[in-house]
Amino acid sequence: MLTYAMRRLLGLVPVLAVAVVLTFIAIQAIPGDPILIMLSDQSADKALAARLRAEYGLDLPLWQQFLNYIRGVATGDFGKSFRFVGVPVIDVIKDALMISPVLALAATALAVPVGVIVGVFAALRRNSWADTTVILVLIAGISIPNFALSAFLVFIFAVKLGIVPVAGWGTLEQAVLPVTILAVPPAAYIARLSRTYMLEVLQQDYIRTARAKGLSRRLVVYRHALRNTLVPLLTTIGIIFGGLLSAAFVVETIFNIPGLGRMAIQAIFSRDYPVTMAIVLLFTAFYALINLLVDVLYGVIDPRIRLGGGPT
Amino acid sequence: MTVQITAPGFWQSEFAVRFRRNRNAVAGSIIVAFVVLVAVFGPFVAPYAYDDTDLLGTWAEPSREHLLGGDQLGRDILSRLIVGARVSLLVAISVLSITLAVGILMGMIAGYFGGWADGLIMRTSDIIFAFPELIFAILVAAVMGPSKLTVIVSLSIVWWPGIARLTRALVLQLRNELYVDAAIACGTGPFTILFRHLLPNIVAPLIVRASIGVGFIVMAEATLSFLGIGVQEPEPSWGGMIRDGLVGLRTDPYLALFGSMALGLAIIGFNLLGDGLRDLLDPKIRDR
Numbered sequence A: 001m002l003t004y005a006m007r008r009l010l011g012l013v014p015v016l017a018v019a020v021v022l023t024f025i026a027i028q029a030i031p032g033d034p035i036l037i038m039l040s041d042q043s044a045d046k047a048l049a050a051r052l053r054a055e056y057g058l059d060l061p062l063w064q065q066f067l068n069y070i071r072g073v074a075t076g077d078f079g080k081s082f083r084f085v086g087v088p089v090i091d092v093i094k095d096a097l098m099i100s101p102v103l104a105l106a107a108t109a110l111a112v113p114v115g116v117i118v119g120v121f122a123a124l125r126r127n128s129w130a131d132t133t134v135i136l137v138l139i140a141g142i143s144i145p146n147f148a149l150s151a152f153l154v155f156i157f158a159v160k161l162g163i164v165p166v167a168g169w170g171t172l173e174q175a176v177l178p179v180t181i182l183a184v185p186p187a188a189y190i191a192r193l194s195r196t197y198m199l200e201v202l203q204q205d206y207i208r209t210a211r212a213k214g215l216s217r218r219l220v221v222y223r224h225a226l227r228n229t230l231v232p233l234l235t236t237i238g239i240i241f242g243g244l245l246s247a248a249f250v251v252e253t254i255f256n257i258p259g260l261g262r263m264a265i266q267a268i269f270s271r272d273y274p275v276t277m278a279i280v281l282l283f284t285a286f287y288a289l290i291n292l293l294v295d296v297l298y299g300v301i302d303p304r305i306r307l308g309g310g311p312t
Numbered sequence B: 001m002t003v004q005i006t007a008p009g010f011w012q013s014e015f016a017v018r019f020r021r022n023r024n025a026v027a028g029s030i031i032v033a034f035v036v037l038v039a040v041f042g043p044f045v046a047p048y049a050y051d052d053t054d055l056l057g058t059w060a061e062p063s064r065e066h067l068l069g070g071d072q073l074g075r076d077i078l079s080r081l082i083v084g085a086r087v088s089l090l091v092a093i094s095v096l097s098i099t100l101a102v103g104i105l106m107g108m109i110a111g112y113f114g115g116w117a118d119g120l121i122m123r124t125s126d127i128i129f130a131f132p133e134l135i136f137a138i139l140v141a142a143v144m145g146p147s148k149l150t151v152i153v154s155l156s157i158v159w160w161p162g163i164a165r166l167t168r169a170l171v172l173q174l175r176n177e178l179y180v181d182a183a184i185a186c187g188t189g190p191f192t193i194l195f196r197h198l199l200p201n202i203v204a205p206l207i208v209r210a211s212i213g214v215g216f217i218v219m220a221e222a223t224l225s226f227l228g229i230g231v232q233e234p235e236p237s238w239g240g241m242i243r244d245g246l247v248g249l250r251t252d253p254y255l256a257l258f259g260s261m262a263l264g265l266a267i268i269g270f271n272l273l274g275d276g277l278r279d280l281l282d283p284k285i286r287d288r
Helices: A002-029 A034-042 A046-055 A062-074 A089-093 A099-124 A129-143 A146-160 A172-202 A205-212 A217-233 A236-254 A260-269 A273-301 A303-308 B014-021 B023-045 B077-113 B115-130 B133-144 B148-174 B178-185 B190-226 B238-247 B254-281
Strands: none
Touching: A002 A062, A002 A273, A002 B115, A002 B133, A034 A046, A089 A260, A089 A273, A099 A129, A099 A172, A099 A217, A099 A236, A099 A260, A129 A172, A129 B254, A146 A172, A146 A236, A146 B190, A146 B238, A146 B254, A172 A217, A172 A236, A205 A217, A217 A236, A236 A260, A236 A273, A236 B133, A236 B190, A260 A273, A260 B133, A273 B115, A273 B133, B014 B023, B014 B254, B023 B077, B023 B254, B077 B115, B077 B148, B077 B190, B077 B238, B077 B254, B115 B148, B133 B148, B133 B190, B148 B190, B178 B190, B190 B238, B190 B254, B238 B254
């Protein structure tokens, strides 16, 4: 088991290495001289420009800049912000660091139980009008983009009914709408999968055996079928987290939440590329780690995966 | 007495009958047909030009002149939604054509030739898969600057590996078939085998995959435009309209609400159709 986990952890190295190289190339490829942009109306001041260039290490040959970048990333130093001159990137983003992951975790914690309950509910009433309605709602839940859903929900619950605040961050009321909106697509996705898995599991021989030996329908569903439905769901957590991190950009922007997603978007528009790239790197690393955790956990539950080399 | 022999037409074929019985597919194709019609012919019948500003009619309420009201510059919301449909579909069609062309070619090369080409293509796709989709698109957008081209390029980069992997898996299944050996024995070149002999046999699952992808591409374009790194003003995009509308949601909700309805309905239509086609053509392919 440990060797499997180690092998997966080593597999992470090339992915992160490429991400580091790509972000470095991206900063280089962006048109315009960051120092001149930083100086704006003082760009004629050659001495100041030279000093800043030295401070940012931009006067070094490219290969040396690259080595510094790698060394920095490895030690958690992402360089200095272009927008806040002289301020290290890590200081710019440190207050925002935990907000996106917390939002994603809260949304997952809401989405998984709701999704499973709805999915099982629909599966047990296969082809009834309730099942059909649920399927339609699920397709809508997966289809409607989070910002379109936000428009409806903010209008109804914040503007018309005034139950929750329109935007902001810090209180529990302010978190209700963002977390709900983040949770809708994964909940719909989980519900759809658990409905499918449940229908498959209910056709298995061991379910018929359990029913034949006289167990109640309720016991069979919750003791035998549900457990076997939950295991394959675990693999979807990785996909769900990828979606949630992406959704954080949108939802944080809409609700004015000072997380990394909103910060990355602001950094793009203020041409603060070191900040943008640091956030891209952090999200990628976080996403890779979640996927790794899920795979290892799945290996613990289902030994076939370890031997096969990874879930398909 | 004459006996009339007619080949069963398309509408009597097994596919068409099963299609009509699939409620999702029918509902989806009606919505998609409507969106496509609006995108193709709508701009000719739209009441106003999409960039026709009227500063006295900013945030106009829905009325006989402006059926869905006006936006922050007094532009007709209905007209902009109609042109927005065209923009959205053009981006989706561009991304779909590029990803299908590149993905199928790469997948075929990887699956048929194997070896270092396979390794190179699959490792490249691994790297792209390692990024959450939207984040890779944002990386590209940061480098290229916000524009419609940025959206097409970044979404194409994100989407082709999925098509390539599917194609590769399908080619691997078929490459040891007898008819492939026969073609090789006849001296047929590898690319003739790939495109003449293998492609027709793998086209159904690829159609399914592409049709499921359209909804997601439309959503991704709208999301990038919403964030301001996609389609730029004055060209209308549903995502950008919703962003502008959210600002005035408290007092003038029509732009955000009608924009969200148009976008949501269109994506629901594409996903219903995609799901229906999947059920009909390839029951083996499940969610992504």
